[in-house]
Amino acid sequence: MLGGTFDPVHLGHLRSAVELHEALGLDRVHMIPAHVPPHRRAPGVDAARRLAMLEAGIGDTPGLVADDRELRRQGPSYSGDTLASLRRDYGARARLVMAVGADAFFKLHQWRDPQRLFELAHVVVIDRPDHRQALPAEVNRLIAGREVDTAGALFARSAGGVLHLRLPSRMAISATGLRERLAEGRSVRYLLPRAVEDYIRVHDLYRWQELSG
Numbered sequence: 232m233l234g235g236t237f238d239p240v241h242l243g244h245l246r247s248a249v250e251l252h253e254a255l256g257l258d259r260v261h262m263i264p265a266h267v268p269p270h271r272r273a274p275g276v277d278a279a280r281r282l283a284m285l286e287a288g289i290g291d292t293p294g295l296v297a298d299d300r301e302l303r304r305q306g307p308s309y310s311g312d313t314l315a316s317l318r319r320d321y322g323a324r325a326r327l328v329m330a331v332g333a334d335a336f337f338k339l340h341q342w343r344d345p346q347r348l349f350e351l352a353h354v355v356v357i358d359r360p361d362h363r364q365a366l367p368a369e370v371n372r373l374i375a376g377r378e379v380d381t382a383g384a385l386f387a388r389s390a391g392g393v394l395h396l397r398l399p400s401r402m403a404i405s406a407t408g409l410r411e412r413l414a415e416g417r418s419v420r421y422l423l424p425r426a427v428e429d430y431i432r433v434h435d436l437y438r439w440q441e442l443s444g
C-alpha cells in the first residue's frame with residue numbers, strides 16, 4: 232500500500248511506487264487516495280478527482296493499481312482500517328507492506344493506533360531528499376526492535392518490521408510545490424505525468440482560489 236492525499240499525484244509518488252515494486256519484488260502496489268485525510272486540512276480537490284488523476288497518472292504501468300477503497304468509507308481515512316481491509320483481501324499469511332515517505336514516517340506516533348499498523352503490515356520508509364530530519368523519540372520508541380536491513384529479513388514474517396529504503400530515483404518533488412507552481416501559472420512539465428497535467432488543465436484545478444496549502 233502506498234497511501235496519500237495525491238493532491239495531485241506526481242512523479243515522486245509514481246517513480247517510488249515502480250521502484251518499490253521492483254526492489255521488494257511485490258505482487259502489486261495499491262496506490263490509495265485518502266478520502267478524508269486524518270491529519271491535514273481537507274484538500275481543495277475532492278477525492279473523486281484526486282482518484283481520477285491517479286488513474287490517469289498510472290495509466291497502464293505494470294504492477295501499480297489505483298485503489299478506491301478509502302473513497303468507499305466515510306469519516307477519516309485511517310490507515311489501520313485500510314490495512315485491515317487489505318489483510319481481509321489477501322489473507323493472514325500474506326506479507327503486506329505499508330510504504331510511507333520520510334515526512335509521513337516522522338509523524339507516525341500521531342497516527343491512530345500505530346501499534347495496530349505493525350500488527351497488520353510491515354512499514355517501509357522511502358527516503359525523500361527534501362525531508363531529512365532527526366526521528367522524534369516517540370517514533371524511535373515505536374519502532375524499537377523492528378528495524379531490519381534487507382527485504383529478505385522483512386519478508387521472513389508477514390508484518391511488524393521496518394525497512395528504510397533509499398530508492399535510486401529519489402525526487403525532490405512535492406504536491407505542495409506543484410500546487411504553488413500551478414497557482415502562480417508556472418510550468419509543472421516533467422514533474423508529473425502529462426496525462427495528469429492535461430486533467431488539471433481541462434478541469435481547471437489548482438488556481439489560486441483552490442490552493443489548499
Ligand SMILES: Nc1ncnc2c1ncn2[C@@H]1O[C@H](COP(=O)(O)OP(=O)(O)OP(=O)(O)O)[C@@H](O)[C@H]1O
Pocket residue numbers: 233234235236237238242243244247330331332333334335336357358359401402403404405406407408
Ligand atoms: N517525492 C517523493 N518521494 C518519495 N515519497 C514521496 C514523495 N512525495 C510524496 N511521497 C510520499 O507519498 C505519500 C503520499 O504523499 P502526499 O500525497 O502527501 O504527497 P506530498 O508531495 O507529500 O504532498 P504535500 O506536499 O501536499 O504534503 C507520503 O507517504 C509521502 O511521504
Ligand SMILES: O=C(O)c1ccc[n+]([C@@H]2O[C@H](COP(=O)([O-])O)[C@@H](O)[C@H]2O)c1
Pocket residue numbers: 233234235236237263265268269270271308309310311335341342343
Ligand atoms: O491512520 C492515520 O491516523 C493516518 C494519519 C496520517 C496520515 N495517514 C495516511 O498516511 C498517508 C500519507 O499521508 P499524507 O498526509 O502524507 O498524504 C495517507 O494514506 C494518509 O491517509 C494516516
